[in-house]
Amino acid sequence: MGDLTGLFSPDRVAVVGATPREGSVGHAITTNLIEGFAGEVVCVNPNYEEVLGIDCVGSLTAAGDPDLAVVVVPPDVALEVVREAGECGVKNVVVITAGFAETGSEGATRERELREVAREYGLNLVGPNSLGVMSTPVGLNATFGPDDALPGSLSFMSQSGAFITAVVDWANDQGIGFTDVVSLGNKAVLDETDFVEAWNADDETDVIIGYLEGIEEGRAFIEVAREVTRETPVVLVKSGRTDAGAQAASSHTGTIAGSERAYEAGLEQAGVIRAESVQELFDSAGMLANQPLPDSETVAVITNAGGPGVMSTDAVGDSRLSMASFGEDTLERFRETLPAEGNVYNPVDIVGDADVERFAGALDAALADPNVGMALVLSAPTAVLDYEELAESTVELREEHGKPVAACLMGGERVAPAAERLGEAGIPNYFDPARAVASLDSLAEYREIRAREYDDPTEFDVDRERVRELLDRADERGDNRIGVEAMGILEAYGIPIPDGEVVTDPAEAERVAESIGEAVVMKIVSPDIMHKSDIGGVKIGVAREDVHDAYEDLVTRARNYQPDAAVLGVQVQETVDLDRGVETIVGMNRDPQFGPLLLFGLGGIFVETLEDVTLRVAPVSEREAAGMIDEIDAAPLLRGARGREPVDEGAVIEAVQRLSQLVTDFPEIVELDINPLVATPDGAVAIDIALTVEQ
Template sequence: MPDSSLQALFEPRSVAVVGASGSPGKVGHSIVKNLVEAGYQGTIWPVNPKGGAILGLDAVASIAGLPEAPGLAVICIPPALVVGALEELGARGTRAAIVITAGFKEIGREGYALEQALAEVARRHSMALLGPNCLGLCNTTAGLNATFAAGQPAPGSVAFFSQSGALCTAILDWALGENIGFSKFVSLGNKAVLDESDMLRYLSHDPQTRVVLGYVESVEDGQRFVRVAREVTPHKPVIMIKSGTTAAGAKAASSHTGAMAGSEQAYGAAFAQAGVVRVADVASLFNLAQAFSTQPLPQGPNLAIVTNSGGPGIMAADAVERSGLLMAPLSGRTVDALMHALPPFASAYNPVDIIGDAGADRYRAALEHVAADPMVHALLVLLTPTASAQVEETAQAIIDVARGCAKPVFACFMGGRRVGPGRAMLQAAGIPCYAFPEPAIASIEAMYRYREWQARPMPVEVCYRRDKTRAARVIERARGEGCVEIVEFQAQELLGAYELPVPATELARTSDQAARIAARIGFPVVLKIASPQISHKTDVGGVKVGLDSEDAVRAAFLDITSRARRLREQAYITGCLVQAMAPKGSREVIVGFKRDAQFGPLLMFGLGGVYVEVLRDISFRLAPLSLDDAHRMIREIKSYPLLRGVRGEPPVAFKAIEDILLTMSQMAQDFPDIYEAEFNPILVDHQGAVVADVRVTLCSGGG
């Protein structure tokens, strides 16, 4: 969408309200009323077939009767008339439109067709189209309130967009009560043309916007969203809520990866890789909005707490311990200064407890010393309304110290009526003030995590050597045989095409051949059933390990194949794979991917074997993986210390696992025809890693 059309949407020189009404309570009346009361300085043309005057403005009977093409048209007429009205406006040269009207794809097939026609008209005329089925938008800088919401949003540096119009009205009402201001306020509606990616791109260049907030229920083009968000987040924080992430109705999965990699994991990976700060609820959204829009980012994890009560100080310290922050170790110079300034029973160590009889002067002295300590990266001030507390004077002391401090300063005034005036003073001065310590610490942690993400080097993507022609032959052969799954004995060539490390493996068609292969490979060995119809080998007792003689191999071969024929009568039994055993002390990990409808290949990593089923201790990333992504995926799981080595065990060969992750990322991008793939287990020791088992599932219908 051209920037000029988005500029027409947010900064129009004139607005036509198509469907304007003189009847209070109607949508067309509320829109005109909001435009007038917001102080919009451009021309407003109400369009109503009856003509007359609406709120003191002369109404125009039709679009054809407009004296010129309006810069922005706000349309609130019946759905059957909307496409024709948009066509007429586009032909006259209108560059932007907001369709308030509902009754499009949200009602089913008929509405979907109508919305497609609407989008086609907008694209043909290069119009920025917001909606349909939306609340509208506000640009407080331009005095533009093209919504039918009650109340005028206050100016501010926070931009907000939402897919839910109802949530928009609730948040706007809540923000008015909390005195939170907005630079832009946008209801996306059905997103026929403009979506969250367009909003992010526009807001990234908006000088009035310091923080971007968003609520989405779905992202149709996930890969575009990630690209755009990556452009925005290095210089502006983007904080978002995503709802509706269950994978109900998803395709039944044949692998652990498929079972565990759902929509929720894809969105989580997308937000993390794009630098989007994700929150779970609206309260957290606005806690962070206030923090990011008013305070500098902490340059490190060290938090200092100053309190007049030991209990809340301990609560705050516990919350810090559970977070990614650290309790700042105060320097000896700071401790000495605090001991000199505070009463004998006070604590000069972090948390600094200035005790319950502290007045504003004691708070000021303690804060000045703590804020000056170079080991302190952020400051949290707690106040409980003791008999001696000077609430408003203490608030002023905090404001004064914060003005001369380059570090983020947060407050927590615990209580109700008595601390209210102090809270109001702090909020007005741009110092976030909370009722309890935990949300304050969560906000500081989010800011620190964002600062860490900003400081990361640009991702380095790698392209691994592979024989794509050889790999394509494996997939084409499976398709030709009518197979949707490529099981291990068939997938060996696929692994070879990507030069993945595998244990010595050969296919045996008879028990004698299996014994000869085992002797050549070297005992002990593993035997696995080989059948294109059997992917879950353990379900039919199709795996035998630790076979240490030719006789043991022969017996195992006959047992495995006869059992498989009995339990899977329709399966074609090719034979058994004979495979070298893993070196002693190897640990099992799993690497897999599943193709997400919105975001493309979603890769996963965790401990392999039964651990992945029981612990579900998994990390996720979207392809393509960077070197940093692969590095962090391994170290994110809670079981990472087991791979690092415990009780004298050497650490595993992490680079070998990273190579396998990056190779699978390459395979996922090379072949969109692969729906999901899994290497499980990968056997890894201190020297290297081998892929011991593999399963590949193709997209039904050829991709």
């Protein structure tokens, strides 16, 4: 990404395709620019000498070095215009024109050519198929939308141009303003990562928000957003949820880790606050833009209405917040000032006849308590309560104590003047207590994000050549699905495996069993039979004298189940004491956008039924791997629940990291399951493996 200053703060803008024809896109964009832009507008169209009172030139070359070119011409011509922009030194281009990748193979070819031209000349190109861009500090409205945005501190990107027009219209009605607005279009060159990075450097932008249907380069987005969110909150709505990734999956991990789960993991790792609705997007953004971050996640609720107070308490219970426990000094202040029928504990019920003085006194006491991180002022209208005065007191106390406050002054028309005063001070007012709590919750979430520490992944000493050799052997056989014959891959990356070998006749099986010296586990080895236990393809506790017959039986079962299956032999393996361990699963499914998506959870035969798993985008650090173990519901089993001996948690964390390195080093591995990875007090050992490679 180059410097985007000329995109958002140009001195001269050329509209290529400007026209006096009303009802056309070129006319709408030219009109919007003329009416508000602080700089110079240049019209480019060889068919006119003048457009809307402005002299018109025939080409960009004659436009006099514009900082920004807005392209509104047919798709075939657009390609040549973008090339001309590069040749004459224009660095910023917005391609409004549709008819590219969104229209099929011919359009996709055209878009690839557009991208190549833009990269050849180092252009900052928005689009194609874009509504355009806005920047309120310079009055720039280079869109064909019907409205200008109000000035404000939110910068907004959207993959839907129509959504932008609706949002700007609604935001104008709500008094919500923006710094920059970008319609991403097809994202041929500039994408969400570029704008997140650019807006972080913009002093005018306090919060970055967006509507996305997809993220082009997931890993790059995570890396950039992690740095950005240390300073600037990012709140996104991600739509287009799909199970396409799961439909194509053949492993446990792939079945569970569909595309939507990848976005959940990726956005969480990026430090992005994910909104589930447009309302939640702007509730969170408004709070983050205008309120200080709390010192804690505790909230005090001051209310004159018992029912709404209970509703707010329920909402707090559903969030990461907690109801504050007041100190004794605060409780004493409440007892001295509140009626006997009031409630001095949280939520603080100051009773229905409360006036502004009682409200203000209770709010002052709560905000002064060091155990309180934030507050909610919650009120139903009464004849003795003046909402405008209550709003003024709330504003003053928020400023005095420097703690975040949300308001829930419930009602209709009588609320409007008070809500306006609160809004001027950056205090949002909501009718629904749950919305008020959710907005405070976004502050607590961002507080957590700001406090995160990120480490580099550990680089282990591994045998990459051995893995390459094993993958090449499978490729030579024409196998893209590999089972226990690939256990050596894990061994090469330092993940412990049981002693054993893959053998191709009963005599070899007996030899290996003899060397192990105890009862063994025997498994059929076939790339065509991935779930071996389903067909009786696994035998546990086979005595040495039974190994020959067990070998013959396993091969027969495989042949009967699938006559055309490629049977590579039988794995003879030492027995791992499962009674002392916990069966876990470590896996990976390669997501198209985010790359290798790691999975950890409770393993064995119940993994898909229980789905007690957590996910991360690889590579992961030791801290992130440890976080995965913490997050599963079965974590107490690993730590000695119900009298069990705790497992070696460090060994499990290391196994996750080593798998992370493996799948990062070998992008042709598209799916991988270690199921189970048995965690014991003495370490962790991989019992079985299944992987899929891209041929």
